[in-house]
Amino acid sequence: MPELPEVEFARRVIAPVLGGAEIVAVSIRDARILEGSARATEAALLGHRVRAVDRRGKWLRLSLDEGRAFSHLGMTGKWVLAEGDEPLRFERLRVDARKARRTRSLRYLDPRLFGRFLVASEDIPAWRELGPDPLLDGVDADALFDALQRRKAPVKVALLDQTLLAGIGNIQATEALFAAQIDPRRPAASLARREVGRLAKAILRSIERTLSLETGPEIAYVEEPGAPNPFVIYGRQGERCPRCRGPLEKITLAGRGTVLCAACQR
């Protein structure tokens, strides 16, 4: 689930609960999501106050009164606010936080266990090395053009590099390249400046559009099982292109499924 918009949604779920709150209970139900030991992780959280909850790209950062914690949702992770006391399905970590004499319980759910949670005394390399975040920093077309000029990988593969831009995943790359009418297989360096201009706008628009679908207080990701596919071409291989009515095909790039309209993405 999680690309930039979903991780931003997760931030909006946990920030009001954790921000300014004291962590009063920690329960590690599956230590495989941790990088350090369960003991050290618990000790770094328990009894500490959360000063801020930030997001960059697909990473979440908790700034504590002492040290920091980082959460990456991997492929299937999500943070939810729990009402009862029972563990939820796929719950791997539980953090209870008290603020204004009220205690609330956040749960990290992750069926596939690709997510990670770690504590550190300062910013971790994966965080420091992130490129500009489209929501926080905007997408600078000139800078993006320069960066793409130096790469010979397909443009879609380049967009997935988190040091180039932070937060773009398989869906946003697919959607933005379609909106910009650029073939995802094109070598990154082959894009003209004006094409990168279109791409830069398309990236931001696609992210903002996906985020706008994550509405209301309800804790739910877009496109849960059973929900309609909200994307323009992602997951729509075999259907008709919404722009030219041609066929949407699916190829593999860098091991990732990639939907495109070969007629209008050039």
Added chain:
DNA sequence: AACGGAACCTGAAAGC
């Protein structure tokens, strides 16, 4: 150095 492929995991959906 660069690049494809496998690995890490589990569950849902599609295929037979």
Added chain:
DNA sequence: TGCTTTCAGGTTCCGT
């Protein structure tokens, strides 16, 4: 119905 295969929005490691 039920068993098997395929696929999944991320990242990292390994071998060529």
